[in-house]
Amino acid sequence: MTKVFSGIRPSGKLHLGNYLGAIKNWIELQNKADQAIFAVVDLHGITTPYDPKNYKEQVMDVVLDYLAAGVDPKKSLLIRQSKVPQHTELGWIFNTITPVSWLDRLPNYREKVSQVEQSGEENSKSYQNNLSILAYPVLMAADILLYKSNLVPVGDDQKQHIDLTNEIGARFNHVFGEVFPNVKAHIVQGARIMSLQDPSKKMSKTGDEGIALSDEPDVIRAKFKKATTDSGKEIKFDEKEKSGISNLLTIYSLLSGKDIKKIEADYGGKGYVEFKNDLAEVVVEFLKPFQDKRRELEKDPKHVIQILERSEEEARKLAQKTLDEVKQLMGLL
């Protein structure tokens, strides 16, 4: 049985990196899996500075992005993490079997602490090195194991969190009895999309460098015009010497389905400007059906809420089953 789970924090509109690195795989997997659950992990989103006034809207933005990108409510459950309280309950239980030394060595933790410290945001002080940043991957393990999921499509930056999920699951099984399966990360190679301004960094939700899936065509064109390249002329894949052009070639290839070699040949003797303009059109075309569908969904918020509520009810049932098993073994039931 293949049981898929994945989630994204609602920290901004989804961008091309999220799509190519994560959601594209979800859409493929939901057709093959016996169970597929996709979550907007709003309880993870509040571990770093955020704006409570806009948060509900931000969560809905990601829900709309999921549906428009092809998450199919007939095949998958689409949930808001905080609407299924069993996530936090299992998270707490996992806290009781997770040594701090498994958490504070994780590079993602160290990175987050320094990001929060440097962010300079008004409320960042209250977040400095909070317990929740450390416990973040414990809640993530609970997200996954609550549904006995065994396949998790994520970007390669999440690999260590999946390893930790397996360590926690194995420890539970060892101490209390066999409940949790082994989990595999489903990572697609070559799907790391870099920032258009600084190709040494990942495209991300913060800053203006990301191409949001819902960006208007003219915004997309302007962003590609400004994309960093190099002082050379050749359109050639070379991640070391030509990281900007290589990133653009990757995006071009993944969205058009053309081989990178073929694109290089097509642009032999042509300049960066022409290449970037054409790429902008490839992206605009690719995103059009997504954006049309998103606009349709925006017109019918009741329908979207209905999808969420149905999914969440079903998820609570599945979750409670696992949680009862866990509590029974722990002497809590």
Ligand code: AMP
């Ligand atoms: P985040 O936006 O950091 O919450 O990440 C959500 C999901 O998208 C995770 O599975 C990430 O690994 C993936 N992801 C985020 N940014 C990128 C990127 N630039 N390229 C590829 N995958 C990404």
Ligand code: TRP
């Ligand atoms: N930590 C993940 C990220 O930053 C988000 C996440 C939370 C997640 N819970 C999850 C991903 C469970 C996969 C499965 O992208």
